[in-house]
Amino acid sequence: MQLLFILIGAFIVFILSTLTGGGASLLLMPLVAVVVGVKAVAPVMAISIGMSSTSKVALFWKHIDWKLFAWLFPSTIIGSILGARLFASLSSDYLQILIGLLLVSTIFQLRQKPKSESRFKIKAWHFAPMGLVVAFLSGLIGGVGPLMNSAYLNYGISKESLLGTRSANAILLHSTKIISYAYFGFVTGEVLKYGIMIGVTSMIAVYFGKMILAKMSDNFFRQIVVVSMVLSGVLMLWKNKDFISAFIYSI
Template identity: 40%
Template sequence: MTVLLLAVSSFIAWVISSLAGGGSPFIIIPMVNFLLETPAIPPVVTTGMLLGNLQRVFVFWRDIDWRLTWWYLPGAVTGAILGAIAFTQTHLEWIQTLLGLFLVSSAFSLFVGESKPSFQVSGWVFLPAGFIHAFLSGLLGSIGPILNPLYLNYGLFKEKMIGTKSAHVLVVHIAKMCTYASLGAFTQSYLWYGLVIGMAAIPANWIGQQILQKMSDEQFHKFVTVLITISGLSMLWNQRRFFAVLLQ
């Protein structure tokens, strides 16, 4: 039953992620936490995300912006390794709060600007952004689609955004997986459950691709913006205890 529930929830998550430029961890992580245990989240989710995004790279290979990818890689690899190491030593709740506020404010600017870039983004921005994104991903497990506003304002939509982002995330998860393995965070059962998540992505990514081809850039933009908003509000809601303590 555990495998079935994990496979079904992962399938749904990957379909939605294909249409919104990300967000699958927001479904997969709570399910892994419910079905397994908290220590299982980083290794299981990382394995599943690695396999799912690997398949997306093959599917959207021709749409990947390689120039942007070369800007992203150096910072991302370094950040992922340092973040995964720091994961075992600290947990900073205020980071989730800042990320939530960033996503909500970004979504507001995207709504106001409709399909036009709310701010211009150059390729070099992804060097430091990649480091920060990968570091926080390794530290917190998942940080939501915080780079989506940058991808949109750089000018990537639909297949180009999905393909490029998948290539970027794939590198992050490879670095995280190697680091978690070196720290002894993997077990045989964790790897098996991660494979279930990754295998569920194969049909889901194909279905998502078929639907994505029928979407306009404007529809995709709105879908991504809605995801950014939901992700930001979800992060803030999860930190409600932090706000309660802060206001005391």
């Protein structure tokens, strides 16, 4: 029953992930942790999200911005390897809280008009250093949600291009993480089993998500992306509420 519950949850979550530009890892982590344990969550999610990203790339191939992908390529590999290397030895509580606060802060973007000019315009080369940091954090704590979606939106690409480019980079990111986790001994038979089952479910969900996405306007897509980032941040902070409470009481 637990497995069925997780697969149904994964189907719903990955449809939502397609509509919001990511964040499935944060929503699924608590469910996966119940079955496989906290330490196995990161490799299981790397496998399943890697598979769902493959499905998105196939569906949005013609919309991929290969210029952005080229800037993200080296930093994604380096960052994910470094993050996975520290996965077993470094406490990630403070990082998760910081990322949660950053995601929640994106609520101010809801007031911005999609056509208005930002004070700071994101350029293609900016994705290299940002990709390095995000890949490192993803390798370290298992997932960072739609942390870079603000940059994609600021860069000015369409909803299809955002999903295609982000997914192409996600394949690279999660493939590197899987290899790194396996090298350090975190990929077991159970991890592979659950990762593949959730991955297959996610690939089916992405197909249905694409059909819904086609009926959305770019403006509405932008709004739900920002809302999903805020909700992902709230969820990440809620997951660490005990640590936050203990930290506050210690001051």
